[in-house]
Amino acid sequence: MSRIAILGAGAWGTALTISLARRGGHELVLWSHSEALAETMTETGRNVTYLPHAMVPADVQITADLPGAIFEADILLCVPPSQHMRGIVSHIAPLLTRNQVLISASKGIEDGSFLRMSQVMASVTNNPIGVLSGPSFAQEVATGQPTAIVAAASDGVLAQLIQHEFASPSLRVYTNDDVAGVELGGALKNVIALAAGVVVGLELGSNSAAALITRGIAEITRLSVACGGRRQTLAGLSGVGDLVLTCTGGLSRNRTVGVELGKGRKLNAILGELNGKVAEGIRSTTAALGLAARYGVDMPITEQVDAILNRDKDPKDAIRELMTRPGKDE
Ligand SMILES: NC(=O)c1ccc[n+]([C@@H]2O[C@H](COP(=O)([O-])OP(=O)(O)OC[C@H]3O[C@@H](n4cnc5c(N)ncnc54)[C@H](O)[C@@H]3O)[C@@H](O)[C@H]2O)c1
Numbered sequence: 001m002s003r004i005a006i007l008g009a010g011a012w013g014t015a016l017t018i019s020l021a022r023r024g025g026h027e028l029v030l031w032s033h034s035e036a037l038a039e040t041m042t043e044t045g046r047n048v049t050y051l052p053h054a055m056v057p058a059d060v061q062i063t064a065d066l067p068g069a070i071f072e073a074d075i076l077l078c079v080p081p082s083q084h085m086r087g088i089v090s091h092i093a094p095l096l097t098r099n100q101v102l103i104s105a106s107k108g109i110e111d112g113s114f115l116r117m118s119q120v121m122a123s124v125t126n127n128p129i130g131v132l133s134g135p136s137f138a139q140e141v142a143t144g145q146p147t148a149i150v151a152a153a154s155d156g157v158l159a160q161l162i163q164h165e166f167a168s169p170s171l172r173v174y175t176n177d178d179v180a181g182v183e184l185g186g187a188l189k190n191v192i193a194l195a196a197g198v199v200v201g202l203e204l205g206s207n208s209a210a211a212l213i214t215r216g217i218a219e220i221t222r223l224s225v226a227c228g229g230r231r232q233t234l235a236g237l238s239g240v241g242d243l244v245l246t247c248t249g250g251l252s253r254n255r256t257v258g259v260e261l262g263k264g265r266k267l268n269a270i271l272g273e274l275n276g277k278v279a280e281g282i283r284s285t286t287a288a289l290g291l292a293a294r295y296g297v298d299m300p301i302t303e304q305v306d307a308i309l310n311r312d313k314d315p316k317d318a319i320r321e322l323m324t325r326p327g328k329d330e
């Protein structure tokens, strides 16, 4: 029986823990950075803050002790908000033994460095690293609704190991060796989902939503390919799959933030209502534009999302500008 430590007890870390427990065959430990949350979860079996409607099975160990959580774990599944990934992995790096596998299930790009999560991990440890991504709302995974995701690693054997450890009748796992494409698909779709929400908030209709998703995948693909990803990956689960889910699904936090922006509300007021829940697209927008500038890639939708988020641009003006750009080939 292998031991898996899940590092991050937000909605996604908790849902993956429940999914792994349902699959069986592992000893599971779930680490929360908050002692209070770890205590409440241990007492009640519920993550009242981030995933209140699902029960965490009693045989899952819940702790706020990070070194204790990773001790003798075969797999460390890292699921913090992206901007905390470096801090957590740096903290555990000196404690790791050589064969412990690290997996990122977070979807974002690091501020400033513009690194993907697996690159952040690789900058502080030489341990084997993989990625889990794809269209997967935590709430649906926790309740066991059929979901398909991607296990990515440049080493095919590692990707297969992750596939084997996570797959269950309710969670189908495909492998992919294109780590850059898989991670950028997951991070950049959050930016486009903010824009998709704006379209809903402005009540612009279905034509606009379809155009945004399609032109969104075009710009996600351009940047991902420039960064070394494969075009084909962006047509898969971690690209168009996750983009469609996040742009159309009512459970998306990124889309929800966009809807409120489209209704004319201010970002700070919207963030206050998220109660610490993360909408990764907000931070990833700036990082995506940094990457785009580095590779000389045109990202018109991302630029307008950035202007709405960071320069208080009126969403109606952003849409007008997108629509009146000089004509171009598809
Ligand atoms: N929620 C989903 O449906 C879902 C699905 C797939 C991927 N993801 C990705 O998983 C990652 C985590 O998202 P989530 O939905 O679990 O988060 P969440 O919004 O549910 O919870 C926030 C998380 O932040 C943690 N946190 C807050 N302050 C922290 C600190 N100072 N140090 C360390 N951790 C801190 C909390 O403990 C909690 O784990 C994100 O990158 C997200 O894009 C989420």
Ligand SMILES: O=P(O)(O)OC[C@H](O)CO
Pocket (backbone or CB within 6 Å): 107, 134, 135, 136, 137, 138, 190, 193, 242, 245, 246, 251, 252, 253, 254, 255, 278, 279, 280
């Ligand atoms: O709620 P969101 O917008 O963070 O999206 C959650 C997942 O990434 C969907 O795959």
